[in-house]
Amino acid sequence: MSSLPNSAQTASAPNAPTTASRGKIIMMAIIAGAVITNLYCVQPILPLIAASLAVDQTTVDLVAGSALLGFAFGLALLLPLGDRFDRRKLVLGQIIVAFFFGMAAAISPSIWTLIAAAFGLGVVSCVPQQLVPFAAVMSRPSERGRSVGTVVSGIMVGILLGRTISGFVGDMFGWRAVFAVEAAFMIPVWIAAAMLLPKGVPSTNLSYGRLLASLWPLMRDNRPIRESMIIQALLWACFNAFWVNLAALLADGPMHLGSAWAGAFGIIGAAGALAATFGGRASDKLGPRSVIGASIGIVTLSFLLLAGAESSLICLVIGVIVLDIGVQAGLVSNQTRAFAVDPKAQGRINSLYMTATFFGGAVGTIISGWLMARLGWEGIVAFGILLGLIALAIHWIGAPRHAEKPATPGA
Template sequence: FAAVMSQPHERGRNVGTVVSGIMVGILLGRTIAGVVGEAYGWRAVYAMEAAFMIPVWIGAARLLPQGVPSTNLSYPRLLASLWPLMRDNSPIRQSMMVQALLWACFNAFWVNLAALLAHGPWQLGSAWAGGFGIIGAAGALAASLGGRASDRLGSRKVIGASIGIVTLAFLLLAGAETSIILLVLGVIVLDIGVQSGLVSNQTRAFAVDPKAQGRINSLYMTATFFGGAVGATISGWLMARLGWMGIVEFGVMLGVIAGVVHWTSAPRQTEELA
């Protein structure tokens, strides 16, 4: 919605602002859920979530502007158009693949953090695991900066930097079993990289067709969360069998694959740099 309402030269900044809000909410939600869950049980977390959605619903209905459809296609035809849209536009495909890999890294860390803290040398409970969401929220503010950088430098440069930052984060996290400082630094660096990548990849995909922003977003977010689901599943298996270093190696491997995808998908000189 923010992308549709934005001028092309400010799309990255505005999308970055919205994504910063989303990610700060996700990460602080982990903190709140950790505290509430430890004190009152997991059911209380879902009850609180349901209660919070009521004022959000009212606020959205009253404050958001009226949207204007960009097409008169029927809903089934819109769904049918998703495959040709992805097939015919390589920037969309590339952004989907890279962000799926980065989100797999993101979930691989956060899904297994509680196990590291509880069963590793730290012996800390769920409230402490949730507390790391506050640290991650600082890194999540990088989404706004990543959006501005995409507007100014071009999204491909920011995507490349984001991949490198995520890979660096897992190298730092290799010491998370022995150093709380490296764990904290790894959380911050990981979230800076993932959130910057989220916005820059999204901005690059959106630039393909201003009239298909909703459909592009559907493709992009489906790939993102599919990658996150795969990352959570595989990393849980690795954590059970190889321990924390299995997670670290998995994250580095995903970062390298994302780098290869990004490098090999560099546009030809005849193509416009996104």
């Protein structure tokens, strides 16, 4: 049983919460995708930054790693506030601060100031994960997986297309222009969010300190949350280990392709973004655990395909699509499984889940940079396969005695 705040501590949820229209959910997905580009725009331009600031591969990978680490900190410290305060105000405030950190990154004079700016930008770019609980709470239980999947699809499309845009902008105007464009883009995003996001309804009156203190028992007493956190952290480490080193593979390998090509692979990867929506629907019908197991297998398979990426563009393209399908389906099915624990603790559950996910991504980014510098692409492939096998072992060892039913958090 979950050790959650009792009824004297937790404010009652609205008697009849507003059900968001499909158009509102789609708009949340667009806003989420637009903000998340702050986090991933740096990956295709890492070789440009390394050349400009005269640093090596391991050091420049810290820029991408610090952004993901900052995102994990933001998820841990800011996301629980969504259960206590109006999420709409939190979202608007973070977008404003993201503008200033983007400009700071654009004018950074050294690699270390850029790393610091990237970390700050990562902290306030957790806006998309403020929107996922919106979608979950404002959807009927039978459509919750679909709504979460739609917003997650928006996030994934933003990640992948953001890489595409930054690769081309970086190739034409330099890496500083990428951060300047990202900062400028936050202005129309803020306007759209201010006009379209509904007012958030707090679900608890706990103080901030007690909100953070409630995270530990929430994780400790609920195995579905723990397993979702660990498995998705491993899958996200796989995802980032590939994408953060793709530009180096293309530039330094036999293909000798620039950052624009690295960014263009975002378009290929975006083809798999629909897997998040399908993963959400499958979770509603089959139960999230079944989808999670399939996702782990698909991610592991993708790295077997990517083993030939150095010499075969076909293997690289197919591997990208398969990887993104597996990771995205896993992201939404793990998230749906975790959300099913308690509909009144969506912000805190999401904080635990996404903090673990992006901490895994940050660790995967940093370790894979070291592996790429010393072992080359073979090290990245071995790393991805190993993480997939560990995730598969955790998934099957933790199998319940009775099959989990499809997630219906409001039931």
